[in-house]
Amino acid sequence: MAKKYIDIMDTTFRDGFQSVFGGRVLMDDFFPAVEAAKQAGITHFEFGGGARFQSLFFYLQENAFDMMDGFREIVGKDANLQVLSRGINTVMLDTGSREMIDLFAKMFAKHGTTTVRNFDALNDVNNLMYSSECIKKYGMNHEVVVTMMDLPPGCKGAHDVAFYEKTLRNILESGIDFDSVCFKDASGTANPHKVYETIRMARKLLGEEVHLRLHTHETAGVSVAAYLAALEAGANGIDLAASPVSGGTSQPDILTMMHATKGTNFNLGDLELNKVLKYEERLKECLADYMVPPEATQVSPLIPFSPMPGGALTANTQMMRDAGDLEKFDEVILAMKEVVERGGYGTSVTPVSQFYWQQAYANVMFGPWKQIAPGYGRMVLGYFGKTPVEADPEIIKLAGEKLKLEPTTQNPLDIADGDEHKSIAHWTKVLEEEGLPVTEEHIFIAASCDQKGIVFLKGEGPLMVRKGKNNCSGGKEMAGNYTVVVDGKQYSVQVAEGNADIQVTSASSSAPVTAVAEAATPSAVVSGEGSIRINSETPGNVWKILVNPGDSVKEGDKIMILEAMKMEIDIVAPKDGRVATIHVKVNDAVADQQLLATME
Numbered sequence: 001m002a003k004k005y006i007d008i009m010d011t012t013f014r015d016g017f018q019s020v021f022g023g024r025v026l027m028d029d030f031f032p033a034v035e036a037a038k039q040a041g042i043t044h045f046e047f048g049g050g051a052r053f054q055s056l057f058f059y060l061q062e063n064a065f066d067m068m069d070g071f072r073e074i075v076g077k078d079a080n081l082q083v084l085s086r087g088i089n090t091v092m093l094d095t096g097s098r099e100m101i102d103l104f105a106k107m108f109a110k111h112g113t114t115t116v117r118n119f120d121a122l123n124d125v126n127n128l129m130y131s132s133e134c135i136k137k138y139g140m141n142h143e144v145v146v147t148m149m150d151l152p153p154g155c156k157g158a159h160d161v162a163f164y165e166k167t168l169r170n171i172l173e174s175g176i177d178f179d180s181v182c183f184k185d186a187s188g189t190a191n192p193h194k195v196y197e198t199i200r201m202a203r204k205l206l207g208e209e210v211h212l213r214l215h216t217h218e219t220a221g222v223s224v225a226a227y228l229a230a231l232e233a234g235a236n237g238i239d240l241a242a243s244p245v246s247g248g249t250s251q252p253d254i255l256t257m258m259h260a261t262k263g264t265n266f267n268l269g270d271l272e273l274n275k276v277l278k279y280e281e282r283l284k285e286c287l288a289d290y291m292v293p294p295e296a297t298q299v300s301p302l303i304p305f306s307p308m309p310g311g312a313l314t315a316n317t318q319m320m321r322d323a324g325d326l327e328k329f330d331e332v333i334l335a336m337k338e339v340v341e342r343g344g345y346g347t348s349v350t351p352v353s354q355f356y357w358q359q360a361y362a363n364v365m366f367g368p369w370k371q372i373a374p375g376y377g378r379m380v381l382g383y384f385g386k387t388p389v390e391a392d393p394e395i396i397k398l399a400g401e402k403l404k405l406e407p408t409t410q411n412p413l414d415i416a417d418g419d420e421h422k423s424i425a426h427w428t429k430v431l432e433e434e435g436l437p438v439t440e441e442h443i444f445i446a447a448s449c450d451q452k453g454i455v456f457l458k459g460e461g462p463l464m465v466r467k468g469k470n471n472c473s474g475g476k477e478m479a480g481n482y483t484v485v486v487d488g489k490q491y492s493v494q495v496a497e498g499n500a501d502i503q504v505t506s507a508s509s510s511a512p513v514t515a516v517a518e519a520a521t522p523s524a525v526v527s528g529e530g531s532i533r534i535n536s537e538t539p540g541n542v543w544k545i546l547v548n549p550g551d552s553v554k555e556g557d558k559i560m561i562l563e564a565m566k567m568e569i570d571i572v573a574p575k576d577g578r579v580a581t582i583h584v585k586v587n588d589a590v591a592d593q594q595l596l597a598t599m600e
Contacts, residue, residue, distance in 0.1 A: 001265075007044060007213070007237035008254065008269035009082060010037060012283065013071070014046040015310075016245035019217065020296040022315035023055030024465050027067045029286055034074045036282035037242070040275040046239070047071045048113070049083030051315060051350060053091040057449050057456040059464040065111045065441050072112030080114045082143070085135075087120035087127040088385075088412055089351060092448040095384060095412045097422040098130060103444050105134035117215075119145030119184055121352035122344075123163075124385035125170040130413060132176045144171055144178040146202075147347035148185040149307045150194070152337045158345040158388035159190075161197045168205055180211035180237075185226070186309035186349035188217035192225040199233035213237035216251070217310035221299035223252045224260050231266050243280045244287060248297040249310030255280070291466040293317060295329075306336035307348040308357065316357055318466075324591060325539050328364055335360035335368075342395045343380055344387025355379050366537070369395075372402040382408045383415065422447065434458065451543065455587070462587060530580030530598030534571060536562060542588045542596075551579045559597055562590065571596060 013034065017025045037045070048068050056062040072081060088095050090104040108116065116135045120127040128144060135142045146167050151159050164183070171178075183198060190198075195214065202212055214230035215238075216223045227238045239251050246253035252260075254276050258268055296314045308316075320326040339359045346352040358373035377399035378384060380391035386409075390396075396407060408415070416422050427446045431438045436457050446453040455461045540562040547559050553573040560582075562569040577599045584596055 003265050003267035005267050006231065006235075006269060007211070008042070008271065009044045009046055009080075009213075009237065009239045010042045010242065010254070011046045011239045011251050012037070012242045012245055014048060014050060014052050014084065015239070016241040016250045018050060018052050018055070019241075019250035019310040019314060020245045020248070020292060021290060021466070022059075022318040023052045024059045024318075025287070025290065026060055026465060027062055027070060029289075029467075030283075031070060031074060033242075033279070033283040033286045034071060036279045038075050038079075040279035041271055042269070042279075043075075043078070044080040044269075045071070045075065045082065046084065046117075047081045049085055049091050049108070049116075052084075054093070054449055054452075055315075057445060057461070058452050059462075061456060061459075061461050061463050063441075063445075063456075065107065068108075068111040068113070080141075081112055082115040082117060083108055083113050085116050085118045085131065086350060087118060087131050088416070090131065090448075093351075093450065094422075095416045096447075097416040097419065098413055099424050100416075100422060100444070100447055101131050101413075102134045102137075103424065103440060103447075105131070105138045105140070107441060107444050109138035109140050113140055115141040115143055115179070117143040117145060117182055117184070119147050119182075119349065120385065121147055121349045122346045122379075122385045122387055123147055123167045125167065125174050125176070127385045127412065128171070129174060129176055132178065136177050141179040142177060143180045143182050144176055145182045145184045146171070147349050148183050148190045148195075148198070149187045149348050150189040150191055150304055151345065152305050152307075152340055155341055155345070159347075161194060161201055163388065164198050165201050165205070168202055172205070180213065181206060182213050182215055183230075184349065185214070185216040186347070186353065187303060187307035188219040188221075188223050188226075188310060189304045189307045189348075190216065190226060192222055192229040195226045196229035196233045199230045199235050203234035211236045213239070215239045217249060218247050218252055219249050219300060219308070219310045219313065220303040221301070224256060227252065227257060228260060231261075231264075242276075242283050244284055244292060248299065249295070249313050253280075289467040293321075300333075302333060306333050306360075307340065307353075308333060308336060309349055309353045325365075328361075331364045332357065332360045335363045339363070339376070342392035343376065344391035345389050346379065346387050351375060351384075352379065369398060372399045374403060377403045378405070381405055382410075383412060385412055430454065431457075530578075530600035532574060532577065532599040533595055534559065534574070534597045534599065536571070536590045536594045536596055537569065539591055540569060540589075542584045542586050542590060545582060545584070545586055547579050547582075547597075549579050549581055553577060553579060553599070560584075573599065575599075 013030060017023055048064060053064050056064045056067060085091060090096055090101055118128060118131055118135060123146060132142050146164050149159055199214065206212060212235050214227060214235050216226050240254045240257055241251040243253050258273065261268060293314055295317050317326060317329055320329055336356050339356050348356055355373060355375040359376040362371045362373050363369060380396050380399050400406060420426050424443055427443045428438055430446060431442055434454055436442060442457060445457060542560060543563040544561040547553060555573055555575045557573045558570050559573055560571045562571060580598045580600045582597050584590060
């Protein structure tokens with residue numbers, strides 16, 4: 001009797017890269033490994049979408065559409081090339097308008113996509129309907145998704161088999177056109193017994209003809225058991241990655257699952273051991289110069305308590321590493337438990353996982369619930385759809401007060417359609433004003449990446465890749481003046497290239513400083529500047545500067561916006577006055593307590 005054929009999607013070049021390197025791998029470095037994968041007999045690849053879309057523009061200064069075209073050229077016209085899309089967000093940072101969702105589908109079909117895996121982190125089926133229409137409109141396969149995780153201990157009300165059955169029935173009753181169904185567990189926390197019961201339930205509802213698959217991560221250490229449970233329950237496909245971007249925060253290794261299924265009735269994609277070994281050897285050579293963060297190779301027993309997706313975990317730790325506050329990582333992970341409990345049980349997958357992370361980060365850095373991360377606040381208020389259960393009323397009230405928004409039940413697409421900044425006309429005008437060619441690709445890049453998309457299109461973005469002997473960001477020289485905090489005291493550090501001396505002196509004030517200060521805390525400054533110092537409240541990057549020296553401002557007016565953990569942090573004027581000096585520029589990385597501006 002022939003073994004049951006199991007379709008294997010190789011996630012190496014999308015989720016694998018995202019889970020290990022935060023998506024930061026240059027196409028010319030990994031394309032030879034794509035050829036090796038093709039030679040190994042792999043025909044189904046995840047090759048783009050998700051957070052990997054922005055990472056090319058933000059960190060690599062590469063065009064994601066060019067990468068997709070190059071990938072298709074290597075694997076040929078018959079390969080199944082799949083992307084990840086977030087329902088009404090698609091691959092954008094925020095909810096897209098209907099015309100932007102349509103443009104997403106048009107552009108991804110144009111640039112080689114066969115299949116779109118389409119999910120909503122809230123499991124709000126209404127958020128899948130319009131995007132599914134666009135996906136099918138442009139001739140791509142639609143893989144509809146139910147998102148999974150285990151809730152932290154003691155939590156009830158969603159994410160059990162009954163909840164997933166209700167979600168799947170809603171999909172079937174909605175009339176959404178789909179070609180396959182995937183249960184997606186981005187945090188790898190769904191326990192194997194629940195996986196078995198869920199897939200068995202889905203198979204009964206769907207019948208034998210529908211292609212059914214499971215996606216999970218090794219982050220919590222149960223992925224192989226979960227995959228075996230899914231296969232026994234009737235799944236037709238699973239997702240695997242190749243070493244050195246397998247295991248840990250990524251998917252199980254292809255070779256691991258080949259070993260785990262020995263003696264079973266499952267044929268993993270007709271793959272042959274020797275060919276896969278050669279492929280993994282070639283991939284290892286291609287990635288030899290890249291820094292593999294230690295957290296990317298680990299299994300964490302804490303993840304089921306505070307579900308953090310593998311694809312987001314390393315992206316966040318890389319940002320914390322850049323910002324110099326990686327020592328806070330364990331505190332942020334632990335703080336996520338309360339954030340998940342009080343936020344309505346949306347699945348911890350992008351963008352909700354990032355909302356959870358941002359709120360947990362804010363709770364650690366600024367004090368519990370002293371700030372509301374904009375995405376988290378808008379989620380509990382209903383601006384992204386309906387959460388599986390209602391969020392904590394106290395948090396809803398706090399979010400409304402902090403963000404100055406009322407709770408809503410309005411369709412998020414209608415809200416987005418009413419936002420001029422989410423229109424094709426708006427971004428066409430922006431491109432024209434910047435002197436950039438107006439193409440559909442450029443419109444989508446600008447709309448999905450905002451200011452960073454414009455910076456990329458102008459060729460002004462920084463290269464941020466950890467490779468080479470120093471694993472540095474694009475070979476940037478480190479000479480210059482820096483302010484560092486040691487044991488609560490500020491020091492000015494002058495760093496020179498070569499063998500020159502390093503000069504360390506006390507900063508203008510050596511008084512102890514707190515780990516986190518309130519935004520725009522006034523204090524005395526040295527002569528020649530304004531009398532009010534405005535310091536950063538967290539490590540981050542300067543996203544926008546909204547004033548110039550000499551401008552008059554009112555108390556509470558925004559002076560600039562920082563970005564930390566993909567979260568916008570407003571820096572505001574502490575009182576009425578005049579801006580005297582600006583000490584940073586757009587795209588600068590800033591340290592905690594670094595001087596940003598002065599006023600008088």
